[in-house]
Amino acid sequence: MRIGAHVDQADPLAEAAARSAEAVQFFLSDPQGWKAPKPREDAERLRAAEVDLYVHAPYVINVATLNNRIRIPSRKLLLGHAAAAAGIGAKGLIVHGGHVNAGDDLAVGFDNWRKTFAYAADSGGFPLPVLIENTAGGDNSCARRLDALARLWDALGDHEVGFCLDTCHAYAGGEELLDLVDRVKAITGRIDLVHANNSKGGFNSGHDRHDNLDGGTIDPDLVVAVIRAAGAPVIVETPGGAAGQGADIAFLRDRLVTGA
Numbered sequence: 001m002r003i004g005a006h007v008d009q010a011d012p013l014a015e016a017a018a019r020s021a022e023a024v025q026f027f028l029s030d031p032q033g034w035k036a037p038k039p040r041e042d043a044e045r046l047r048a049a050e051v052d053l054y055v056h057a058p059y060v061i062n063v064a065t066l067n068n069r070i071r072i073p074s075r076k077l078l079l080g081h082a083a084a085a086a087g088i089g090a091k092g093l094i095v096h097g098g099h100v101n102a103g104d105d106l107a108v109g110f111d112n113w114r115k116t117f118a119y120a121a122d123s124g125g126f127p128l129p130v131l132i133e134n135t136a137g138g139d140n141s142c143a144r145r146l147d148a149l150a151r152l153w154d155a156l157g158d159h160e161v162g163f164c165l166d167t168c169h170a171y172a173g174g175e176e177l178l179d180l181v182d183r184v185k186a187i188t189g190r191i192d193l194v195h196a197n198n199s200k201g202g203f204n205s206g207h208d209r210h211d212n213l214d215g216g217t218i219d220p221d222l223v224v225a226v227i228r229a230a231g232a233p234v235i236v237e238t239p240g241g242a243a244g245q246g247a248d249i250a251f252l253r254d255r256l257v258t259g260a
């Protein structure tokens, strides 16, 4: 099982080494901005690296919204990131499930997701797995709780779609972690990546605030149990830089290897 961390995008391989990480996730642009990713000078080195690479799409992307001025650029930005992520040999592109605005029909949001994959298919399909991630907050989210996730996967139909399970988002979003993997897999059939994070916010608080694994409101044993059940690679998106994340990685490796 590959375990790694979300790191700064400037030199991801150095960040991986600093944490003894076997995988890294990073942004290819400003996560709060709409700029397309620039070609990376270290693309060849990244492609050749033994460390597994994952790219997180910008937070501003919301392909579900009924607002054309957000949805259309979101699709384009997602496709641009997919091309750039594939170009550096990334194993997956993670994107949040998105939401519709208050008063808008969530069914249209799910259909907008379908259209995003149909739009990509028209131009040859996404060049790497796109992993939709569950989110913590909001009343109109496409992937906060499993009832919405089931409707999203229904809408996506036969399109090839991956799933990234974030333990903080699930718990803060109002899903118990016990047996969560089975309940998710009954819907998605797969979990491609686990974001292993503790949560500063309480159960169903809706707060997306990550904490180190031995901090926060979640019993860390439950996070370990989720990882074991998922059998997927792990990325910690926890605070504390190389020291804090390195400790989280070491904690998981110890628990997962020794079975303690």
Ligand SMILES: [Zn+2]
Residues within 6 Å of the ligand: 133, 166, 195, 237
């Ligand atoms: Zn996450």
